[in-house]
Amino acid sequence: MNIQQLFKKYRWLKSLSRNKGVWIGGIIVLFMLIMAVFAPLLAPLDPIRLNPMNRLKPPMPGHLFGTDSMGRDIFSMVIYGSRISLEVGMSVMVFTGLAGILMGLISGYYKILDNIIMRLNDGMMAVPSIILAIALMAVLGPRVSNIVIALSVVYTPRMARIIRGSVLSAKELAYVEAARALGTRDAVIAFRHILPNCIAPMIVQGTFIFAYSVLAEASLSFLGVGAPPTIPSWGNVVSEGRLFMLEAPWISLFPGIAILLFVMGLNLLGDGLRDSLDPKTQGLHR
Amino acid sequence: MYAYLIRRILYLIPVMLIVVTFVFFMVHLIPGDPAAVMAGSEANPEEIEYARRLLGLDRPLYEQYGRFVLRLLQGDLGKSLFLERSVVSVIAERLEPTVVLTLFSLVVAVIIGIPAGAIAGALPNTWSDKSTMVIAMFGISMPSFWLGLNLIYLFSLKLKMFPPGNYVSLSTSVTRCIHYMLLPSFSLGFASAALVARMLRSCMMEVLSQDYIRTARAKGLAERVVIYVHALRNAMVPTLTVIGISVAIHLGGAVVTETVFNLPGVGRLVVTSILRRDYPVIQGVVLFTASIYVCVNLVVDVIYCFIDPRIRYD
Numbered sequence: 001m002n003i004q005q006l007f008k009k010y011r012w013l014k015s016l017s018r019n020k021g022v023w024i025g026g027i028i029v030l031f032m033l034i035m036a037v038f039a040p041l042l043a044p045l046d047p048i049r050l051n052p053m054n055r056l057k058p059p060m061p062g063h064l065f066g067t068d069s070m071g072r073d074i075f076s077m078v079i080y081g082s083r084i085s086l087e088v089g090m091s092v093m094v095f096t097g098l099a100g101i102l103m104g105l106i107s108g109y110y111k112i113l114d115n116i117i118m119r120l121n122d123g124m125m126a127v128p129s130i131i132l133a134i135a136l137m138a139v140l141g142p143r144v145s146n147i148v149i150a151l152s153v154v155y156t157p158r159m160a161r162i163i164r165g166s167v168l169s170a171k172e173l174a175y176v177e178a179a180r181a182l183g184t185r186d187a188v189i190a191f192r193h194i195l196p197n198c199i200a201p202m203i204v205q206g207t208f209i210f211a212y213s214v215l216a217e218a219s220l221s222f223l224g225v226g227a228p229p230t231i232p233s234w235g236n237v238v239s240e241g242r243l244f245m246l247e248a249p250w251i252s253l254f255p256g257i258a259i260l261l262f263v264m265g266l267n268l269l270g271d272g273l274r275d276s277l278d279p280k281t282q283g284l285h286r
Numbered sequence: 287m288y289a290y291l292i293r294r295i296l297y298l299i300p301v302m303l304i305v306v307t308f309v310f311f312m313v314h315l316i317p318g319d320p321a322a323v324m325a326g327s328e329a330n331p332e333e334i335e336y337a338r339r340l341l342g343l344d345r346p347l348y349e350q351y352g353r354f355v356l357r358l359l360q361g362d363l364g365k366s367l368f369l370e371r372s373v374v375s376v377i378a379e380r381l382e383p384t385v386v387l388t389l390f391s392l393v394v395a396v397i398i399g400i401p402a403g404a405i406a407g408a409l410p411n412t413w414s415d416k417s418t419m420v421i422a423m424f425g426i427s428m429p430s431f432w433l434g435l436n437l438i439y440l441f442s443l444k445l446k447m448f449p450p451g452n453y454v455s456l457s458t459s460v461t462r463c464i465h466y467m468l469l470p471s472f473s474l475g476f477a478s479a480a481l482v483a484r485m486l487r488s489c490m491m492e493v494l495s496q497d498y499i500r501t502a503r504a505k506g507l508a509e510r511v512v513i514y515v516h517a518l519r520n521a522m523v524p525t526l527t528v529i530g531i532s533v534a535i536h537l538g539g540a541v542v543t544e545t546v547f548n549l550p551g552v553g554r555l556v557v558t559s560i561l562r563r564d565y566p567v568i569q570g571v572v573l574f575t576a577s578i579y580v581c582v583n584l585v586v587d588v589i590y591c592f593i594d595p596r597i598r599y600d
Contacts, residue, residue: 119300119301119304120304122300122301122304123300123301123302123303123304123305123307123308124304124308126301126302126304126305126576126579126580127305127308127572127575127576127579128534128535128537128538128575128579129538130538130539130541130542131537131538131541131556131571131572131575132572134541134556134557134560134568135309135312135556135568135569135571135572136312136315137560138559138560138563138565138568139312139313139315139316139565140315140317141317211427215429218429218431219429219430219431219542222429222431222542222545223541223542223545223557224557224561225557225560238429238431238432238435241435242435242546245435245438245439245443246439246443249439252432252435253436256429256432256435256436259429259432260424260427260428260429260432263427263428263429264423264424264427267423267426267427268423
């Protein structure tokens with residue numbers, strides 16, 4: 001199959017390839033991915049090695065982004081920080097995806113359980129997400145794995161709601177009714193016939209949840225309730241820089257730019273995917 | 287309309303019940319003995335037992351839950367372990383900075399977001415549309431705490447135009463309060479302004495392609511009237527939801543902004559309560575923000591009916 005045939009078969013792919021935002025976002029996300037995976041090779045210094053002789057040095061050769069109050073290399077910290085953001089963002093996206101599929105399918109397929117699951121969702125969504133995440137972190141304790149748990153709890157209702165909506169419309173399709181008439185089991189109908197219809201909105205929502213999680217992780221770490229202070233997460237470094245704003249503004253500047261770029265890349269990718277995969281909005285957001 | 291309103295208010299009961307149940311069980315999620323955790327690592331067995339009795343953790347779970355719900359119905363959110371005062375009074379004391387910050391940042395979001403979105407939507411694919419959308423993309427991607435720190439660096443530490451933090455009460459001086467709250471409000475409201483602009487732009491584009499707009503143009507109405515009277519009013523309906531959601535975002539975001547600007551609000555209270563392991567205060571703040579959020583949603587839904595008479599709630 002050549003590229004023309006591929007575009008003809010999957011029209012969204014053509015729209016996706018023409019979207020500048022997708023390209024820019026995709027490149028940024030890929031860049032961050034490479035940075036996280038190859039951090040030990042890319043970082044010039046150990047990000048947690050203290051060097052009091054070199055404290056609060058401005059950007060210069062050898063320390064591209066300068067050093068912090070304990071002489072740690074900010075450039076290396078920014079490179080290693082991408083690992084925490086990626087780990088949290090990706091894990092939350094996968095967990096909310098799995099939990100969302102389960103809740104969304106059950107809720108959309110079984111009317112009796114729909115009311116219970118959706119009211120549970122409404123209850124969870126009634127608390128502002130960052131406050132809910134902070135409350136959960138207060139209970140669970142400041143660890144990276146706990147950030148993943150807290151943010152998964154916070155964002156699962158959003159995913160479940162999106163999948164439920166897709167299930168409700170897919171359930172009425174003729175081939176699903178035909179499968180039901182043939183006596184196919186509910187689980188087979190749900191996973192083989194309905195679920196593929198939910199993949200597109202799920203991917204779009206997953207990309208946005210990834211972006212929210214990166215921002216939320218940085219905010220939690222900034223407040224001191226996220227990653228332990230010894231871990232070089234972007235939020236932790238910005239938080240430290242806050243104390244040295246006048247003498248060393250570079251401490252908070254560079255990790256902040258990293259958060260901004262990563263989240264923007266994910267948002268651009270999410271916007272592009274939404275425009276291409278959802279025909280109703282095609283061209284509207286471009 | 288009234289039937290809808292009553293139904294909508296009744297609908298709040300199960301939602302709040304779920305929030306209350308979650309908040310109640312939150313303490314029981316603490317790994318190990320919750321009483322020992324709350325009493326602190328240096329507490330002796332007597333102090334742990336005292337904390338257990340004070341929090342009612344020595345009673346059966348169903349009884350604890352029953353008492354918790356009953357207390358809430360009487361407007362009692364419990365007692366702060368650290369401050370040894372009622373949680374309601376502790377929150378009330380810290381309420382003003384949070385409310386002022388939330389409202390001011392909402393004003394920022396509306397003042398910037400609506401004109402930007404309306405212009406971008408009315409002139410799609412022009413230079414002003416593209417530049418507005420690029421700025422909006424920066425707005426939704428930028429961490430508010432980082433924006434706040436940069437604003438402090440530039441406008442407070444370098445240009446010395448605004449104070450770097452702290453709060454002046456409205457009752458002390460309205461103008462000084464505004465002066466102190468400008469940077470925090472912009473830092474918190476900028477992301478919402480971006481959200482509002484993006485939403486309004488796409489709604490405007492949708493509305494402007496509809497038949498009644500063509501009719502308005504055909505009958506010779508000035509373009510300004512078509513856009514700002516006919517199109518904007520209809521495009522504002524879905525945008526109102528985003529503005530409503532912004533209240534919740536600001537209530538949550540206030541936690542971060544209050545920390546950056548050293549504001550003595552509810553957000554700072556929740557962060558310091560975590561360090562003090564003062565769980566009743568954390569529970570109280572979660573319940574308080576959830577109540578505000580569901581009420582704001584209710585108000586938005588009611589305003590919907592007035593703005594767009596086509597909406598019927600059957």
